[in-house]
Amino acid sequence: MTGKIVARGVGKTFRDARRGVGVTALQSMTLAVRDREFVSILGPSGCGKSTFLYIVAGFVPATEGEVLVDGRRVTGPGRDRGIVFQEYALFPWQTVLQNVTYGLRAGSAAEREARAREFVRMVGLEGFESHYPRELSGGMKQRVALARTLAYDPDVLLMDEPFGALDTQTRSLMQEELVRIWEANQKTILFVTHSVEEAVLLSDRIVVMTARPGTVKKVVGVPFGRPRVLEALLTDVRAMELRGEVWHLVKEEVLKAGRDGAGARGPRP
Amino acid sequence: MARALAVLGRNASLLLVLAAWEGLPRLGLVSPEILPPFSVALANVGLLLREGELPRHVLFSLSRQAAGLALGVVVGVTLGVLMAWSRGVCAFFEPILTLTNPIPKAALIPLFMLWFGIGAVAKIMLIFIGTIIPIVISAYHGVGDVNPNYLWSARAMGDGTWRILWRVVLPAASPQILAGIRLGLIVSLIVLVGSEMLAGREGLGWFIAFTMETGQYDLTYASMLTIAVIGFAYDRLYLWLMRGLLAWKESP
Numbered sequence: 001m002t003g004k005i006v007a008r009g010v011g012k013t014f015r016d017a018r019r020g021v022g023v024t025a026l027q028s029m030t031l032a033v034r035d036r037e038f039v040s041i042l043g044p045s046g047c048g049k050s051t052f053l054y055i056v057a058g059f060v061p062a063t064e065g066e067v068l069v070d071g072r073r074v075t076g077p078g079r080d081r082g083i084v085f086q087e088y089a090l091f092p093w094q095t096v097l098q099n100v101t102y103g104l105r106a107g108s109a110a111e112r113e114a115r116a117r118e119f120v121r122m123v124g125l126e127g128f129e130s131h132y133p134r135e136l137s138g139g140m141k142q143r144v145a146l147a148r149t150l151a152y153d154p155d156v157l158l159m160d161e162p163f164g165a166l167d168t169q170t171r172s173l174m175q176e177e178l179v180r181i182w183e184a185n186q187k188t189i190l191f192v193t194h195s196v197e198e199a200v201l202l203s204d205r206i207v208v209m210t211a212r213p214g215t216v217k218k219v220v221g222v223p224f225g226r227p228r229v230l231e232a233l234l235t236d237v238r239a240m241e242l243r244g245e246v247w248h249l250v251k252e253e254v255l256k257a258g259r260d261g262a263g264a265r266g267p268r269p
Numbered sequence: 270m271a272r273a274l275a276v277l278g279r280n281a282s283l284l285l286v287l288a289a290w291e292g293l294p295r296l297g298l299v300s301p302e303i304l305p306p307f308s309v310a311l312a313n314v315g316l317l318l319r320e321g322e323l324p325r326h327v328l329f330s331l332s333r334q335a336a337g338l339a340l341g342v343v344v345g346v347t348l349g350v351l352m353a354w355s356r357g358v359c360a361f362f363e364p365i366l367t368l369t370n371p372i373p374k375a376a377l378i379p380l381f382m383l384w385f386g387i388g389a390v391a392k393i394m395l396i397f398i399g400t401i402i403p404i405v406i407s408a409y410h411g412v413g414d415v416n417p418n419y420l421w422s423a424r425a426m427g428d429g430t431w432r433i434l435w436r437v438v439l440p441a442a443s444p445q446i447l448a449g450i451r452l453g454l455i456v457s458l459i460v461l462v463g464s465e466m467l468a469g470r471e472g473l474g475w476f477i478a479f480t481m482e483t484g485q486y487d488l489t490y491a492s493m494l495t496i497a498v499i500g501f502a503y504d505r506l507y508l509w510l511m512r513g514l515l516a517w518k519e520s521p
């Protein structure tokens with residue numbers, strides 16, 4: 001099995017200290033993501049999809065199996081993998097420009113600043129360079145978070161429900177923005193979401209996960225070409241059928257999760 | 270005019286006390302021997318300042334206070350951060366801090382005189398002990414409350430422990446740390462004046478005790494007024510500094 005990101009039999013068991021037992025959040029997760037592919041991970045809450053993302057990011061060690069990025073085993077975080085969280089990850093004591101400059105290492109201070117300005121402009125926030133995060137809306141904050149991660153140019157973008165906290169309109173705009181940026185920058189994206197529609201609109205492939213302990217239930221290919229016009233896809237018959245198919249897969253697991261009383265969550269950052 | 274009224278309204282309690290201070294002795298309700306009117310006390314402050322006696326004592330007191338507070342800030346923040354980062358360090362220091370915290374610092378003054386003499390060392394150590402506890406506690410909680418997303422983001426961008434500590438943890442915890450230092454600032458003035466009143470030959474506290482013993486009550490009031498003004502000015506200055514440092518926050 002080859003690919004930009006390869007997960008082989010990845011499992012994670014947390015120790016529940018209070019009950020003195022192990023809780024398996026993730027089991028035998030096997031997956032290969034090609035270079036420059038956009039893969040979404042979809043599943044009921046508590047299925048371990050975020051845990052899997054954190055294992056790929058190197059924040060959380062797997063208790064079983066291994067993750068390879070570019071053929072190298074993941075043992076910790078690295079600058080080849082950038083992360084965008086759902087919220088609250090911008091440094092509130094830094095301005096937009098300082099936040100975007102934070103991850104830059106190469107070049108003089110002036111060169112780093114110029115690069116940061118370029119990325120602030122790319123996410124459409126020119127003029128907001130000296131604003132603090134508290135002065136921005138949720139959507140703008142996520143644009144800055146995206147710019148901060150893209151600016152230091154990681155090959156892989158790991159996104160943990162990045163638009164989950166946004167209202168519907170802002171969310172649609174951000175999805176279009178992400179697709180535009182991704183098509184221009186050609187990153188490999190692993191995108192965790194609980195929205196079937198979002199997964200269908202954005203991805204090349206959708207990984208549907210089972211209820212806890214989470215593992216791959218089915219991988220669904222998304223046949224729409226690029227560049228995509230998201231608005232057109234909203235009313236496209238094939239897209240609607242695909243949404244129905246994926247929703248059905250997820251629903252089975254949501255029902256199963258409800259029956260087993262699962263809902264306990266893995267580690268939040 | 271409206272603004273002037275608003276300022277008046279905000280300081281109504283203060284103005285009332287000052288009016289009573291001025292009025293009671295003037296109306297003969299209290300002996301001016303025991304309570305000279307506010308305006309007289311104020312005039313005495315001016316006199317003492319001009320004659321050079323008070324500035325010397327103020328300088329003595331403030332230099333010791335600054336030394337003790339600086340020591341408290343450096344050691345307190347370091348200890349608080351270490352305690353938040355290491356369970357072992359926390360377990361080691363927690364009992365001694367919990368035990369020392371409720372002891373009124375004034376009760377330690379005689380002990381410290383015994384150990385360190387009546388000079389500057391004892392006073393600086395007392396201020397250090399008095400200020401370090403609120404600072405340790407605030408730094409400990411401030412660091413413990415840092416959003417883990419910040420730490421993970423910094424690690425994802427390749428930061429090592431020291432860079433994260435310096436560029437993420439301390440700024441993120443700064444609102445709590447600065448609030449703890451503000452508490453320490455007040456404590457330092459209280460402990461300082463108390464220790465000077467009990468021992469020594471200079472400083473504002475000593476000056477108060479001295480004028481009391483020699484029956485120069487008008488000067489006692491003048492020096493107490495000086496302490497109140499210094500404390501107030503100090504706190505306002507610090508608050509102003511804090512607002513500047515925390516401009517990124519909603520409501521510092």
